Amino acid sequence: MPRKAIGDYKFADIYPLYVNKVEKKSGSKEQLNKIIKWLTGYDDAALEDHINGDADFKTFFANAPQINPNAHLIKGVVCGHRVEDITDPLTQQIRWMDKLIDELTRAKKFENILRK
Numbered sequence: 001m002p003r004k005a006i007g008d009y010k011f012a013d014i015y016p017l018y019v020n021k022v023e024k025k026s027g028s029k030e031q032l033n034k035i036i037k038w039l040t041g042y043d044d045a046a047l048e049d050h051i052n053g054d055a056d057f058k059t060f061f062a063n064a065p066q067i068n069p070n071a072h073l074i075k076g077v078v079c080g081h082r083v084e085d086i087t088d089p090l091t092q093q094i095r096w097m098d099k100l101i102d103e104l105t106r107a108k109k110f111e112n113i114l115r116k
Contacts, residue, residue, distance in 0.1 A: 007058035007090045011050050014057075018101055025105035035100045038114045039093075041065035061093045073115035074099050 022032045037047060041064055050060055061067075071093075075084045078095045086092040103113045 006094055007061075008056050010054055010056050011060040012053055012055070015051050022101065022104055026107065027104045031104055031110060032101065035104060035113060036097065039064075039068050039071060039097055039100065041068070057094055058090060061090055067093060068115075070115040071096050076102075078102065 018032055019029050023029065033044075033047060036042065037044070040047075040061070042050070043065075046065075055063070072084075074096045076082070076099050078098045081095065083092060083095045083099050086095055100113055104110070
């Protein structure tokens with residue numbers, strides 16, 4: 001069975017995995033949501049719609065009000081790839097979110113996770 005492309009996974013299916021990962025490492029769902037909203041520009045209501053909806057990651061990021069202009073400051077390795085070197089915009093956006101979530105689970109100072 002062929003693997004799905006990363007953008008074809010439903011955000012609502014992956015979100016609970018993010019919550020579980022964050023809460024296991026003493027983070028909170030509120031911090032997770034703040035990270036996602038910082039990156040995508042979604043407000044609380046729109047994020048909640050996606051959490052309960054059926055949009056895939058392609059749609060989730062395509063409909064994002066505004067990718068944070070400081071997202072390019074997110075650097076590091078996720079799944080063996082440097083996020084700053086990823087050339088596909090959708091894959092890079094997904095990996096940016098993964099990197100921010102990883103930083104939250106590693107107890108990095110929250111104010112440093114949101115690049116200013």
